[in-house]
Amino acid sequence: MRAIAKLKNGITTVRAMAHHPMLSYLVAKKKHKKAKFITHLTAKYNGQLVYDLYSTQFLSKNPYIQFAFKGGKKGDKIVFYWIDNTGESKTSSAKIR
Amino acid sequence: MKKIYLLGSVAALTILISGCTTQPSQPNRIEMGKLDASKVCKTPETSKGINATLKKASMYLKVTKKDKVEFRTRDVIHHKYITTSQDIALSKKLLAKGDIKNATFAAYQSCVQAIRAVQQEDEANKTYLLSVPK
Amino acid sequence: MFSKIVKTSIFIVASATILVAGSFNAQAEKDRLALQHYMLAKFKNPVANRAEYFPYMPLHILKTQYAKNLKLSDFLLGSYAYDLDARKQYTELNEFPPYVFNVSHGEKLYNTKFKNGKSFKDCFPNPAIKGNYPYFDTKKGEVITIGLAINECRVKNGEKPWKYGKGKLADLDGYFAFKSRGQVLNVTIPNAAAEKAYNAGKKYYYSQRGSLKMSCATCHVQGAGNKLRAESLSPLLGQYNHFPVYRLKWQALGTMQRRFKGCNKNQGEQPQKLQSKDYRDLEYFLAYMSNGLKLDGPDIRK
Numbered sequence: 433m434r435a436i437a438k439l440k441n442g443i444t445t446v447r448a449m450a451h452h453p454m455l456s457y458l459v460a461k462k463k464h465k466k467a468k469f470i471t472h473l474t475a476k477y478n479g480q481l482v483y484d485l486y487s488t489q490f491l492s493k494n495p496y497i498q499f500a501f502k503g504g505k506k507g508d509k510i511v512f513y514w515i516d517n518t519g520e521s522k523t524s525s526a527k528i529r
Numbered sequence: 530m531k532k533i534y535l536l537g538s539v540a541a542l543t544i545l546i547s548g549c550t551t552q553p554s555q556p557n558r559i560e561m562g563k564l565d566a567s568k569v570c571k572t573p574e575t576s577k578g579i580n581a582t583l584k585k586a587s588m589y590l591k592v593t594k595k596d597k598v599e600f601r602t603r604d605v606i607h608h609k610y611i612t613t614s615q616d617i618a619l620s621k622k623l624l625a626k627g628d629i630k631n632a633t634f635a636a637y638q639s640c641v642q643a644i645r646a647v648q649q650e651d652e653a654n655k656t657y658l659l660s661v662p663k
Numbered sequence: 664m665f666s667k668i669v670k671t672s673i674f675i676v677a678s679a680t681i682l683v684a685g686s687f688n689a690q691a692e693k694d695r696l697a698l699q700h701y702m703l704a705k706f707k708n709p710v711a712n713r714a715e716y717f718p719y720m721p722l723h724i725l726k727t728q729y730a731k732n733l734k735l736s737d738f739l740l741g742s743y744a745y746d747l748d749a750r751k752q753y754t755e756l757n758e759f760p761p762y763v764f765n766v767s768h769g770e771k772l773y774n775t776k777f778k779n780g781k782s783f784k785d786c787f788p789n790p791a792i793k794g795n796y797p798y799f800d801t802k803k804g805e806v807i808t809i810g811l812a813i814n815e816c817r818v819k820n821g822e823k824p825w826k827y828g829k830g831k832l833a834d835l836d837g838y839f840a841f842k843s844r845g846q847v848l849n850v851t852i853p854n855a856a857a858e859k860a861y862n863a864g865k866k867y868y869y870s871q872r873g874s875l876k877m878s879c880a881t882c883h884v885q886g887a888g889n890k891l892r893a894e895s896l897s898p899l900l901g902q903y904n905h906f907p908v909y910r911l912k913w914q915a916l917g918t919m920q921r922r923f924k925g926c927n928k929n930q931g932e933q934p935q936k937l938q939s940k941d942y943r944d945l946e947y948f949l950a951y952m953s954n955g956l957k958l959d960g961p962d963i964r965k
Binding site for chain 1: 759763914
């Protein structure tokens with residue numbers, strides 16, 4: 433998961449992109465593969481939940497998210513976690529600049 | 530007796546020669562560039578006429594394909610257009626009242642567009658320099 | 664006396680060949696400069712030039728949504744150079760470009776070893792090579808594009824060649840392009856056969872083709888700055904520099920050859936096989952037209 437997190441005037445803005453094929457049922461059938469899409473994506477700062485997303489097949493490939501929250505300090509980490517319908521999950525982090 | 534044999538062999542020869550000349554001959558690329566497509570591809574509204582025109586069209590398409598200028602109209606490749614038209618022309622059910630006109634037009638178009646691609650290439654060879662910025 | 668005559672004649676012949684050797688790109692240089700002159704004049708003031716260059720564009724769009732006084736370096740953005748609304752969307756997308764994963768995959772492919780122990784590093788020691796592609800191979804007598812060079816490297820090392828246009832080959836092409844950013848494109852025409860290839864590409868570009876009887880120039884020279892249905896057409900100048908391109912329509916990275924296929928279909932003609940002789944000569948011509956501009960691939964387009 434690639435992410436850029438910037439702190440400005442006390443507000444941290446985060447832009448991130450997950451690396452995931454996000455195959456819907458119809459597209460997967462055409463390609464003779466199993467449907468595979470992220471079902472739950474979260475972002476936490478200092479253990480506190482700052483972004484929570486539940487999704488089905490409606491998001492497209494390599495989903496891009498953008499959010500902001502009050503607070504944050506330079507050098508601190510934001511931890512991303514996603515899990516998809518096949519059970520695969522990934523955790524990654526990004527530093528606030 | 531001899532005369533009958535002579536007459537018979539002459540008759541057989543003429544039938545043979547006429548049979549060979551009624552077959553359409555493989556067109557020459559330069560000749561194709563000068564054809565009047567609307568005359569050559571004129572199709573009577575009969576199943577036989579449609580099939581004859583479609584045969585002509587696939588013959589012309591061979592030359593068009595060699596020059597790599599085969600048309601692709603509304604996502605239908607030209608050789609597939611011809612085979613689909615042939616299927617319609619061969620099927621008696623589909624050649625109902627209204628469809629004979631459409632099938633005639635399809636045969637005419639498949640013949641005309643095969644010739645037009647080659648004639649357009651000749652024209653482009655003469656005129657392409659006009660659009661170059663100077 | 665005789666030796667003097669021989670020496671002077673040898674000198675004359677040698678100097679004549681040196682003088683003649685540089686002239687294989689004389690016409691090409693004229694074409695390139697004429698194209699730059701045309702594009703700069705066209706986009707200098709769209710409102711004032713409307714009658715000559717944009718006769719079917721509504722005046723209010725030219726006044727409010729078009730940029731003026733474009734410089735040469737602006738043309739690298741294609742249609743986003745003059746279409747201000749599209750340029751805003753492009754800038755936003757570029758903050759987090761979708762091709763980042765393709766470029767990192769390309770880097771992985773560059774370092775992966777073949778079965779015989781070698782890798783792409785042995786064929787291309789420095790990945791910043793796109794400034795000199797495509798080039799005309801004087802020994803083989805044909806144009807060598809980057810896709811052809813990549814597959815030649817694979818075949819030479821006993822691997823199966825990749826499919827052209829998309830997938831792994833496009834990712835590696837994207838990595839090379841990313842590393843070559845900032846280089847000035849410099850395609851050369853070394854001999855008469857190369858000049859012939861350039862002329863063949865130029866003829867292909869300006870010839871009308873297909874059931875719609877459109878040439879490449881209809882959209883990208885005369886049509887640049889105008890609209891085709893709802894799409895703003897990009898100019899020929901600077902088009903080669905941003906390839907391979909992440910097209911939002913493809914949702915994937917694709918090479919220049921892949922775009923030729925799509926353009927041919929749009930004109931109403933059955934496309935040729937990728938990396939055919941016509942397509943390679945066309946790429947040679949296109950690259951030469953954008954000589955002197957900087958490379959900035961890969962890039963995002965609609």
